[in-house]
Amino acid sequence: MDFTKQYHLDTYASISCTQPELSQSGRTIFITGGAGGVGLAISRSFTEAGATRLVIVGRRAKKLAEAKNELLKLAPKPEDLEILTYPCDIADSTGSKAVWADLKSKGIEVDVLVLNAAIANTVPNGLDEDDFVDKVWATFDMNVRTNLELTSLFLKQGRTGKAVVSINSSAAHISPTQPIQLGYAPSKAALGALMQGIADSLKVEEAQIVSFHPGSVKSESVMKSRWANAPIAWNTDKLSGDFAVWASTKEARFLHGRFVWCNWDVDEMKAMGEFKHPGFSRIGLQGPKALSSNELWGQMEGLVKRQA
Template identity: 30%
Template structure:
């Protein structure tokens, strides 16, 4: 449906629908490499594969379900980077969809260790990609709160939360991909932030570790 809408509203767009597995290493790599060959050079890469394990305490988790979060949320980024980065155009933008809830203390998100832990790992991985590929603009994006199957799988209640629109997320990503936002390299950003206020803090962001994953209190006095 998303591809169909893009083709209907964008005259110059070309659609290449591709499907592939996300959990088997060899077939994953083959599928993404196949996609890379068909897509060719690109300007913006958005990595949105995700898995939400059923909520449960760590000791009660089904290991396969728990670990699938790392297979999908983390490993898929490595596979995509290895297959697609060589085909990136100059000054390409790379975004990974993450969850803003990962910033909350575990007491605020009980029974979501698989989801939150894998998202923290995902963000750190994106920081490494940003450091290793300064020719590309790389950051993680929290898209806001949307009523999706993954959202409901986490046992969240849309009636109790400030929900966002899909348009907000889409417009934010277009804004984010513009050259003026390179100061956000390697950072985590939220689609529901005020972009003018965010831009006003550019110097603070580029000269500190703000909006990154780290050890609270570092650097130590």
């Protein structure tokens, strides 16, 4: 999407998680789905940034254990990093609340909440799908209600110097919506609007809330999907991970309540006066220049070719 002149496909100096300004020393980071795909990349970047504690929630105990071992090897000082893993289905309200109750019993307060886990129940036959309503509603339940509950539990700890990093998707604002994404796309749009609304009710000093599209990453799930061989500009998961770290810091204060792409250049965005406008870079109405998905992918390809 032609938003900044530079369209990044890999990490770069301004968002590098090893930058002293982005240090996570002393912070506890809670990451949903942090043991695989983009979530694991985010866990890696917070580890490299020197986080004091990672709380990683996922469905598979084996995958969580593997991620923990990998992250401890990656840590600058493994002895200074504590990693807590919780195998559970966060869509189950009982399990989610149990995780937060356990953290409270241990005297642990989370500083950064990364809302990464999501489901993308596809409906290939659109409205003609036999279980169309059930699939769409299950997607909303996970992508909207679950993230709302997690955010509520997080903010109940206290509201000073907190950060919520919400991993969203370009599907939230691409129009028209493809029939196969009749559940996923509107659920992500709803999540984006929800995060905006929560941000509007909080001062950035209380809890900084930033939503971003992690780009096009060839994750394990993507490689098994219809998108695996799509002719689009793929970016590294390192870009997504480092951007998440950057988005949790004061460097990203100007994005409180906004929705951006990790591919957009942060220095160019900082220089944009438009971010002073309350409606800029937020989920909402589009005018006659709305892009179809094909036009969007074509624009991305054009940007990459011009930069080559």
